[in-house]
Structure formats: structure tokens, C-alpha cells
Amino acid sequence: MTATDTAARMLDRGVTPERYARGWHCAGLADAFRDGKPHAIETFGAKLVVFQAANGEFGVLDGYCRHMGGDLTQGEVKGDELACPFHDWRWGTDGRCKQIPYARRVPLRARTQRYETVVRNGQLLFWHDPEGSPADHDLLPPELPGVGTDEYTEWFWETVPIKGSHCRELIDNVVDMAHFYYVHFAFPTSFRNVFEGTRATQFMESKGRPDKAADAGGYGDADMVLTSEATYYGPAYMINWLEVDYKGFVTEVVLINCHLPTGPDSFTLQYGITVKKPEGLDDKTAQYIAKKYAEMFGTGFLQDVHIWQNKAPVQNPLLCEEDGPVYQLRRWYEQFYVDVADIAPDMVARFEFEVDTTKANEFWHEEVAENLRRRDAASEADAPLEGAGH
Amino acid sequence: MASFVPTSEETLADQRLYTAGWLTSVSCQDCLAVVGVQKNSAHHTSIQWSAEALAACPEMGRRPRELHAGCPRLQASIEQAVRAGQVPIGAGDGF
Numbered sequence: 094m095t096a097t098d099t100a101a102r103m104l105d106r107g108v109t110p111e112r113y114a115r116g117w118h119c120a121g122l123a124d125a126f127r128d129g130k131p132h133a134i135e136t137f138g139a140k141l142v143v144f145q146a147a148n149g150e151f152g153v154l155d156g157y158c159r160h161m162g163g164d165l166t167q168g169e170v171k172g173d174e175l176a177c178p179f180h181d182w183r184w185g186t187d188g189r190c191k192q193i194p195y196a197r198r199v200p201l202r203a204r205t206q207r208y209e210t211v212v213r214n215g216q217l218l219f220w221h222d223p224e225g226s227p228a229d230h231d232l233l234p235p236e237l238p239g240v241g242t243d244e245y246t247e248w249f250w251e252t253v254p255i256k257g258s259h260c261r262e263l264i265d266n267v268v269d270m271a272h273f274y275y276v277h278f279a280f281p282t283s284f285r286n287v288f289e290g291t292r293a294t295q296f297m298e299s300k301g302r303p304d305k306a307a308d309a310g311g312y313g314d315a316d317m318v319l320t321s322e323a324t325y326y327g328p329a330y331m332i333n334w335l336e337v338d339y340k341g342f343v344t345e346v347v348l349i350n351c352h353l354p355t356g357p358d359s360f361t362l363q364y365g366i367t368v369k370k371p372e373g374l375d376d377k378t379a380q381y382i383a384k385k386y387a388e389m390f391g392t393g394f395l396q397d398v399h400i401w402q403n404k405a406p407v408q409n410p411l412l413c414e415e416d417g418p419v420y421q422l423r424r425w426y427e428q429f430y431v432d433v434a435d436i437a438p439d440m441v442a443r444f445e446f447e448v449d450t451t452k453a454n455e456f457w458h459e460e461v462a463e464n465l466r467r468r469d470a471a472s473e474a475d476a477p478l479e480g481a482g483h
Numbered sequence: 484m485a486s487f488v489p490t491s492e493e494t495l496a497d498q499r500l501y502t503a504g505w506l507t508s509v510s511c512q513d514c515l516a517v518v519g520v521q522k523n524s525a526h527h528t529s530i531q532w533s534a535e536a537l538a539a540c541p542e543m544g545r546r547p548r549e550l551h552a553g554c555p556r557l558q559a560s561i562e563q564a565v566r567a568g569q570v571p572i573g574a575g576d577g578f
Contacts, residue, residue, distance in 0.1 A: 108488040261487070287551050289532075294550055324550070408487060409494040412501060414523040414573070420501040421531075427487065439502070443532035443543075445553055449524045 107408030109259050109357045112223045113137040114429035116291070116327030117233055119351040119363060120217040122250050126151060131175055133166035135361065136353040137221065141208070142166045144186075146173040152186030153219045155206035159190070186210075215241050215248055216349070216365070218330070224432055232291050234326035237347060245347075245367045246379050249387035253362040253394065258401040260329070260352050260360040264426050266397065267295045267325065268417030270448045274457050276396045278305035279319070284448040286418060288425045290441050294324040302457075304464040316340050328429035329353070337386065345369040346386050350394075364394060415453050418446045506531055507571065509564045513556040515539040520561055522572045528561065 118136065120143050126132055131144045133156060140156035142165040152175060156166050163179030170176070174183035174191050183192045188207025190199050208219040209228035214237050220228035239245055266272065273281040283298040303315035316339055323333035333348040349365040368383035370376065410419050421444050428440040489495060506519030506529075516539040519531035530553070537543045542554040564570050 103491065103493070105489050105491045105494045107490055107494070110487055285551070287553075289550060292550055296551060322551070408489045409491070409497045414527070418529065420498055423487070424498075424502060430487070438534055439531075442534060443530075443537055445528070445530040445532075447526070447528045449526035451526055452524070 102411060103409075104405060105408040106406045109406070110430045111357075112430060113221065113354050114328035115222040115224070115226075115433075116220070116329060116429055117211075117218045117228075118221055118329045118353055119349075120153065120219060120353075121252070121363060122248055122365070123151070123212045123215055123217040125250075126217060129170050131166050131168050131170060134353065135355045138356055140164075140166065142168070142175065143217065144170050144175050146170065146175075146186050148173050150186045151210045151212070151217055152184070152188075153208040153210055153217075154184060154188055158182055158184070159203065159205045160193075214349075226433070232327055234330055234332055237332070239369065240347060240367055243370075245369050246376075246383040248349075248365045248367050249383055250365040251363065251387070251391055253364075253398065254355075254359070255362055255398060255401065256359045258360070258404075259358055259406060260354045261423070261426060262401045262404070262406075263350075263352060263360070263362065263397070264325070264328075265419060265422065267293055267323070268419050268422045268446070270297075270417050270450065271415065271453065272397075272400075273297070273299055274302070274453070276400060277393050278302045280454055280457055281448075281450055282454060284417065284450055286422070286446040286448075287444070288421065289443040291327050291428070292324055293422060293425050294322065297321045297323075302461055304461045304468065314339075323348075323350070328426065342371075344371060344382060344386070346383075348390055362394060362398075364390065366390060415449065417448055418444070421446070503531075505571075507564075507569065509557075509561050509570065511540065511554075511557045512560045512563065514541060516543075516554075516557060518557065520564070520570050522565060522570050524572060530557070530561070 120126070120134055126143050127145050129145065131142045134141050134143055141153055142156045143151065143153050145151050154165065154175070156164060158165055158177040158179060160177065160182045161179055163177040165175055165177055165184065168176050168178045171183065174185055176183050181194050182190055184205060185191045188205050190203030193199055208221060210217060210219045211230070211233060213233055218233065268286055270281050270284045273279045279299040279301050281297050281299045285296040287294045298320050300318045301314035301316070318338040320336040321333060323331055325331045329352055331350040333350060335346040335348060337344045337346055345368070347367050351363050353361045355361055366383055366387040368379060368386060370379040412419060424440055428436045503519070505521045507521070508517055509520045510517045516536040518536050521529040540554055540557065542556065561570070565572070
């Protein structure tokens with residue numbers, strides 16, 4: 094199997110990692126866990142239990158009791174502790190067994206797998222590290238000023254289980270300029286990436302394709318111009334600041350794109366939307382706009398999901414000069430899968446990449462113009478597309 | 484510990500090629516930073532920093548610093564190097 098200039102290129106599917114990434118992960122909106130009941134979340138090939146103690150603290154523990162393996166997600170919150178349904182062993186948010194009602198004393202070794210938590214921007218985040226390091230609070234995503242106050246709408250939060258793909262497929266989008274045209278039906282007119290340390294950012298300006306507005310959903314609205322800055326804070330949590338200009342009406346949108354890896358080829362995608370309430374609009378209208386944008390970006394994610402679920406994993410993507418820095422992004426992402434001691438300098442070194450979108454957009458505008466000509470010729474009877482398709 | 488493991492040696496060669504194969508060293512004209520630069524076209528620029536270069540750059544040493552902001556003096560140095568023909572434009576060998 095030697096490669097020469099003329100040999101057919103092999104697709105290297107590689108082997109997915111046996112471990113899960115180190116970093117902050119999001120369990121969901123904190124409010125969803127404030128009902129005094131234990132909740133199950135699937136992640137890291139395991140089941141975790143999330144609960145809020147009477148004192149307000151959140152606990153994220155392994156889902157199975159260390160005594161005889163009872164399912165803690167079916168247990169009961171009793172005061173500041175979570176009680177196992179099997180023998181009523183009581184676990185604290187710190188992962189320690191606090192009491193065993195039928196025993197004279199608790200074994201000193203009674204400690205379970207526990208994940209440190211932080212509530213940030215209304216979401217419950219927890220720290221995961223296969224090496225067991227204490228949570229690194231310097232790596233938390235930033236607080237979003239105004240979010241959670243009356244200035245912004247409440248979060249619209251969606252959860253989508255994905256089977257058949259490693260979560261790195263989602264990460265690859267950070268550098269994938271051209272898929273915004275083909276998958277999301279938008280012209281990316283400006284595209285830039287910066288990676289440094291544990292952060293990876295995509296800057297993009299885009300506008301919708303006029304030939305796709307009717308069936309596209311997502312970004313494909315010719316009257317919509319997006320200015321987007323999207324940063325991954327660690328391996329699994331992205332904040333996307335969006336300025337959406339719709340026919341001159343500008344809305345500030347914050348989109349959270351985060352996920353929980355569930356297995357070697359599955360993950361749970363979560364996304365949340367909050368919108369800065371435009372001046373002069375009542376709350377109900379603002380909520381309506383936020384809901385519409387949540388649907389729009391939801392459609393966008395589903396467009397990605399369809400691709401992921403049918404594609405092959407590729408360790409050796411073949412790139413052209415107009416593509417984004419896939420290899421550099423994956424090198425950055427690799428840092429979360431190796432021991433801290435094994436993080437290579439180039440995984441975290443600053444890297445800047447400005448994509449030249451000129452050639453691509455020239456071609457794409459011609460293609461879209463041709464599509465419109467063909468459509469007009471084919472069905473003159475059809476009414477023209479409505480601008481406000483969604 | 485192995486992470487995403489390629490099944491072929493050629494993949495490792497690709498990783499080296501795509502991340503470093505077309506980088507040309509460019510020295511900043513205002514400080515001691517030396518970065519790797521790749522130009523696929525007139526409008527495209529790829530800048531590979533190192534920890535040493537970052538430490539040498541006063542612009543990057545400013546706190547607080549926005550992640551996305553590049554260094555304008557480095558940018559000017561790169562443009563100068565491109566004009567001087569020191570940075571090839573396009574991968575040449577077909578990328």
C-alpha cells in the first residue's frame with residue numbers, strides 16, 4: 094500500500110480515543126435540576142446523577158451507589174443528601190457518604206466519583222478529568238453581562254442525542270468555511286480562526302442564499318446578514334455571539350453550543366438561545382423573536398446532524414487551498430485527550446488563519462444566480478419567495 | 484496516551500505537511516518575534532506562533548488582551564516580507 098502521486102488516496106478512519114475530554118461540560122440549565130429530585134445524565138460512557146441539596150448546592154455524582162450499586166438516579170433527596178433507593182445510604186454533594194441510617198458509623202473510605210460544579214450563565218457546568226485533577230476555574234467560560242437579567246430573554250434550551258458520530262465532528266465545524274454554503278445555505282463572506290491555549294475561535298460574516306430561502310430554514314435567508322464570533326472554552330462548550338441583521342433590524346443573539354460525549358461514537362448535543370430584548374419591543378415579542386432564532390439555529394444543527402450521521406470518520410482529510418485549518422484545529426483539540434504532562438507546545442500555541450473567501454464567493458454567487466435563473470424559467474407560475482420564510 | 488489514532492503512517496506525514504509543510508519564517512521588524520507564515524493566496528494568511536514568539540511580542544503581552552486581535556506590527560512585517568518575495572504565495576506543489 095504505497096502512495097505515489099497517482100495512487101488512489103486511502104481514507105484513514107483511525108481509531109477513536111478511549112478516553113473522554115478533560116474540561117468543563119454542561120449538564121443543562123441549572124433550573125432544570127432545582128426540583129429537589131435526582132436527575133440522570135448519560136455521559137462519558139456512564140450514567141451520572143445530578144441533584145440539588147436542600148442547602149442549594151448542586152451535586153454531580155456517579156449514578157451508582159458504591160455500597161451495592163443501587164441506581165442513585167432513582168433515589169431521593171433527603172435534606173442535603175441523596176439517598177440510595179436500595180439501602181438508604183446518604184451521599185453528599187462532595188461525593189462523601191454522610192450517613193447510613195442502619196449503621197453505627199460510616200466507613201471512612203465511603204467516597205464516590207464526584208464532579209465539581211459551577212453555575213454559570215444559568216447553566217450547570219461540571220469538571221471532568223480522567224486524571225482526577227481539581228477543577229480549573231480559570232478555564233470556565235466567561236460570565237455574560239446582562240444574561241439572566243431583564244435585558245435578555247430566558248434561555249431556549251434544546252437537547253439532541255446524536256448516534257453514530259464522535260463529537261469531534263461537531264468541533265470540526267469551527268474551521269469549515271465551505272459547509273456554511275452547502276449545508277447551511279449561507280455565503281460566508283469573511284472567515285477567520287484563532288486558536289490559543291484552551292480556546293478556539295471562529296469569526297464569520299455571512300448572508301443567506303436567495304436560492305434556498307424557501308426550503309432552507311437555518312441561515313438561508315437572503316435578507317439576513319450574520320456577524321458571528323464563536324469561541325470554544327475547552328473541548329465541549331462554545332459561546333457564539335451573533336449580530337443578526339434582518340432587513341436593517343439588528344438583534345443581538347447569544348447561542349450556546351455544547352455537548353456531552355456519551356460513547357466512542359455518540360454524544361448529546363445541547364444548544365441554548367437568549368436574545369437581547371430589542372428596545373421598544375414588549376417581552377412577548379422579544380420571546381417570540383428568540384423562539385424563532387432558536388428554531389432557525391436548531392434547523393442549522395439538524396442540517397449538520399444529517400451529514401454527521403452518514404459520513405465516515407476521516408483522520409486524513411484531503412484539503413484544498415480554500416479550506417480552513419482542519420489539522421491545526423484537531424491538533425488543538427487533541428490537548429484535551431492527553432495527560433496534562435503530554436500536552437505538546439504546538440497544541441496550545443497561538444495560531445491565526447484568515448480564509449480567502451474571494452474565489453469561493455465568486456463561484457457561489459454565479460451558481461446561485463444560475464439556480465435562480467433556472468427556477469424562474471422552470472416555474473413562472475410560482476409565486477416569488479417570501480422574504481420572511483421563518 | 485494515544486488519542487485519535489491514525490491507522491497509517493501516511494496520515495502522520497499529512498499531519499506534518501498540513502500543519503508545518505508550507506510555513507516560512509518571518510521575523511517581526513519591531514520585536515524579536517519569529518513566526519511561521521503560509522500564504523495560499525493574496526488574501527489568505529496563516530500565522531503559526533510559538534510560546535517564544537508570543538513572549539517576545541509586546542502587543543501580545545498586553546493585559547487584558549482580546550483573543551482575536553492580531554499584532555498590527557507583525558501584520559505589517561508579514562506584508563513587507565510578502566512584497567519582498569520572501570513568502571511564496573500558493574503552495575506551489577498543488578497543496
